[in-house]
Structure formats: structure tokens, C-alpha cells
Amino acid sequence: MIIVAPPGCAAPSISFPKPSLVYEGRRIDVIHCPFGSAAIIAGGIKSALVARGDTETQVVAWAGDGATFDIGFGGVSAAAERNENIIYVCYDNEAYMNTGNQRSGATPWGAKTATNPPPDQKSENKKDIMWIMMGHYPPYTASATVAYPDDLMTKARKAKEISGFRFFHILTPCIPGWGYRSELTVKISRLAVQTNLFPLYEIEDGTKITINKKPKAKKLEEFVKLQGRFKHLTSHEIKQMQTLVEKRWDRLNRLADLRE
């Protein structure tokens, strides 16, 4: 396996002081690349491996929300459109966390960031990257989060056996960026799913949607109140967020029910 890591939280953490990832008993090559180019570089590496006769080695882009939603967006879209035979993993902590919590296209409505101090907290909605990728009809797209490791591992194993462009959207809470006590990472990640804010689902060929968990929805407020980045929100604003979550959950379920 070769991992392509653009600038972001993962790049330094998986490569310094020395790369330490091991896969099937063998260590993994990690290569850095310019910020907006993870999908592009990964595609190029894969093409070259195939040109050299190696069809086995997986090439995995490991990119944050900044590299995926924003600066590398065109590259991700084009790689999906060309059905590049790579796995693209977007770990999403909802801002440019590696450089100090500046806002990204993945930052949710209402969140405070280093470039969105209240009263200028983010007033735009988070891009729905799963829906965007769905519109490219890739073979496999999946959301996951850290509180459900078995779910993620099942999906990773599935993706490994599929050819073509595979996309993962993984919600990864950030302690300093989201503003919470460090022992709450798993709880916050679980609440994201339990409130239906972050549905866990898979899309095959851009058409067949499988929602993996349909919890009895908890109130979004439980998720919001644990985080400093939402501290300034009024209860009215939290209600607005709740309404949006419900609408989107409903829309996703209705789409999942459509038969092609």
C-alpha cells in the first residue's frame, strides 16, 4: 500500500518522526504531496504501478476536509469522474485544523473558527460531500466515524475488493478545534451519529444507498452543548440546526428507499 498524504493533520502524524504504519506485516510507503493534489498524485502513482505491471498495490489518498472540500475539490471530482482506481479517504475534522482551526467548506453552520469569530461564526452550511460524490456515480462511497470502528473496518475491507474510485468520509472530532475535554472524543463521535447529524451509510455506484444505523434520534443539543465551538449559539439557532438535520435525514431516507 502507498499512502499519499497532503498537508493536513494526518501528514505529520503518520510520518514524523518516522513512518510507523504497518499493513499485513509490511510497512506502508507514505508520500507527501502539494496541498490540492492528493487525488491527482494518487491517480498518477496508480497508473504508473499498473504500467509497471503491478496491479496489486493499493494507492490510498489520506486527506483532510481542507484538501478534499476546498483546495483539492477539483482534483477529487475529476478523479471520481475518471474512475481512478484509488481509495480516497477524507478524514473530516471540519476546519483547517493543522494550521490552527481556520474555516473550511466542511465547517458546519454556526461553528466558531479562527477565521470565523462570533458574531461572524460560519453562516454557510457544510458541503454535503457524500451527496457530491454520489453525483459522480463512483463504485463505492461510505461515511464512517471513529466511534464505530467495526463499521469502518467492514467498509474498508469491502472497499479493498472493489475496483475504481472509492471514497470515504470519516468524521474525526478535534479536541482543541471543537473545544471539548479529551476523553469525550468517542462520545461526541457517537452522538454525531445518534442525532442523525452524521448518518452512517454506503452508496454503491452512486445509486444504491444503504443506511447502516437508524438510531432513535437523540436531540442535536446533546452533541452541540459539549463543544466550545458552538458555545455562543442561542437555543433558537440550535433549533434551526435541529430542523436542518431532520430535513436532511428525511431526504436521505427517502432517497435510500427509491428503487432504480
Add this chain to the structure above:
Amino acid sequence: MGRYRGEGMDMIKVITGNEAAAYGALLAQPGVVCAYPITPQSRIPEQLSEFHAQGLLKGTFVNVESEMAALGYVTGASMAGVRVFTATSSQGLAWMHEGLHWAAGARLPIVMANVNRPLGAPWNLTCDQIDSLAQRDTGWMQFYCESNQEIMDTVIQAYKISESLSIPSMVCLDGVYLSYLSETVEIPEQAAVDEYLPKYDPSFKLAGGGWKLYDIAPPEQDAHAGDLMRDRYYLHKLESKCVARALECDEEFRTAFGRGYPPVEEYCCENADTVVVMSGSAVGTCRSVIDSMRQQGLSVGMVKIKMFRPFPKELLRTALGEKKKVLVIERDLSPGQCGIFFQELKWALCGSDPFPELYGFVSGLGGADITPRLIEEAIRFSSNSESPNQDVIWLGLASREDQDEYDRNAITIH
């Protein structure tokens, strides 16, 4: 254009500069090729896609979504150890700027054709060399071609030079004047090219089985990760070998194919007091001007700069150090400064004793023709004057302005 019949056919075709560049890439048999179209380069990716569809280009051909993607894609492929090719121009080259630095720093022997066209604003789809010259600090080698034959041959040579030093190369061809112009080009047999240019199989390549952190290709450099002084020392050391290696590869090419193009070519410079220095397609025009002026008994010659990066300082000092008047006529301008070839040449000649009288002519920007008459006017101007204070002599300006002090002091030839 007739269908290229493939291996074993050493043939002469009448093709454009863009097509010649594509033939050069084809003959190098790269494993991954991609490009994004941009006027006046578009025929290059089109021709390559045709070669691929015909089964002649056996590598992977990818239509990418932007120039930044084109360079990024071949960067990834090159890191995984295959020969690659891409092409662009102007705005597209600028779009690759970050990637250009990256590829040189990563020691990747990427070969790219660049069709010289100016950058907006304003829009201009014709000829100017500012696009590639503006990238002279990226670490890429740069070659400027005079003819379509030279374009094809230089692409082939560039792979040999680049792969032996792990430094990327840019093969430049003038927009319109070469890109769209048809000339006869002798296309060598694939076997002859294969003998000149061995298969690319670097010892370093991403393989997916080891463990290493790679920012740059040669893993021994990772031992100095974080020590940029050390890393740039290594890069600079590699760069210092480029001109000599280009000379070697050109000599070998000449032996194999009967033609060659040294980094610096002296044309009729023996006994010439006045030498015109040029680069690109206008060199051809200048040759005929030199020929006719010499017939009239004038002591003029020409130096063609083919290799611009690294700048062949020693070769130019040898060629020009003892000349009385050196005229640079170039198709570019660093605004507020002067022509870039002029600036670089002045630097190269620094310390020469005696120091020639240097004239920096800026001409032909945005596709204005550099005519024989203009070159003659430039030579005539220099013979009637001392080295001017002005860093720019405007050669071929349509009319003279008279608004302010700059206008009044400007030297313009119409």
C-alpha cells in the same frame, strides 16, 4: 497528415511544431502521458491521444482536468518510476507553478513541452517567452528550439539528460511560429531512439512494500530531512552538471542521428565585432540576416542560446567575451526591469575584461513579427551608438509616445 506507420520506418513528414513535440514523446515511449489543452498547444495532447488510439503510444494516456492536474499526475507517476510526458503553455504553465518547484525539488526527470505564449492580462494567444522564463527559478532545465526538427530531437535528448541527473526539463517552442508552422521533420526509427535512450528504470521508486517517508525522490536525501541547506546543496550540485551533460547528450545524438544542437551555438562569430544573441524561432530569421549582412561585408555574427537553464555561463563568456558589441533581441519582458535574456547575459559576462557594449532589445511580444528589417535596424542602431543607459530598447513599437519623461527618453525603433 498521413498516418504514421510505426516502427521500422525512418521517414520524413511535414508536421507542425506541436506534432513534432508529440512525436518526440512517442519515440521516448513514456509509461504515463497526460495533458490539458490550451491554445496554442492543444494539438499536442490531441496528437498523443491519436497515437494512443492507434496503439502506437503504449503507455497510459489520461485526459486530466487542469494543468495543475497534468503536472501532478505525471509527478505521481514519475515517483512510481515510469517515464512521463506532459505539455502546456502560458496560463497553464503558471497554473503548474507550485508543481514545477515540487518536481525539481523531488528530483523527478519529467519532460514537458511548453508552447511559448504570453500571460494575460490582457489575453493574447500568440508568441512570447515570458511564460517559461518566469519559471526560471523552479530548478527545471529549459531548452528553446528553433525548428520543428529541433523540437522533436530535443524532447528525445531531454529524457536522456533529465534521467541521468534526476532533474526535470522543459522543451520550449514558440507559439504560432513553430506550434502551428509545418516543416519537414525526419522521424527516426524507434530502434534507433531506443539505442540512444535506454529504458527508464530508476532504483528509487515508490513500490508499496518498504517503509519510507518521501518528500523527494532519492531516499538518501531523507537522511537530511529538515536540513534544507543540505538539500539545496545537493540540488545545486546536480544542476551544475546539466550543461556539460547536455553537451554530451547532444554529441551522442549527433553521432547517432547526424544532427545536433549545442546549448550555445556560434554562427559566423569568428571575426565578428557585433554579435546578435537570440533564442527560439526568430533565430532562423536572424541567420538569414547575418548571411546577407556578411555578404555586404559587415562583421556580424549570431549566438543562439538553446539552453537557458541552467544558464550556460562559461560557453557564453567564451563566445562573447571578446566581442565589441553584443545585441540581445528577445521576445519577453520582465516589466519594470528589462528583457530576461539580457539580464542573465549581463550577469554571465560580468567580470569580462573588456566588457562588451550590451544592447537589450525587446521585440516580438505577443506575436509581433521579428522581421529581418527589424534585426537589421537593431544592428544598424548599435553600430551608430554607444551602449545605452536604457535597459530596454523597444524594437518594433508601432509608434512613439510623448507624454512624459519616460517617453522622451525611451529608445524606440519602429
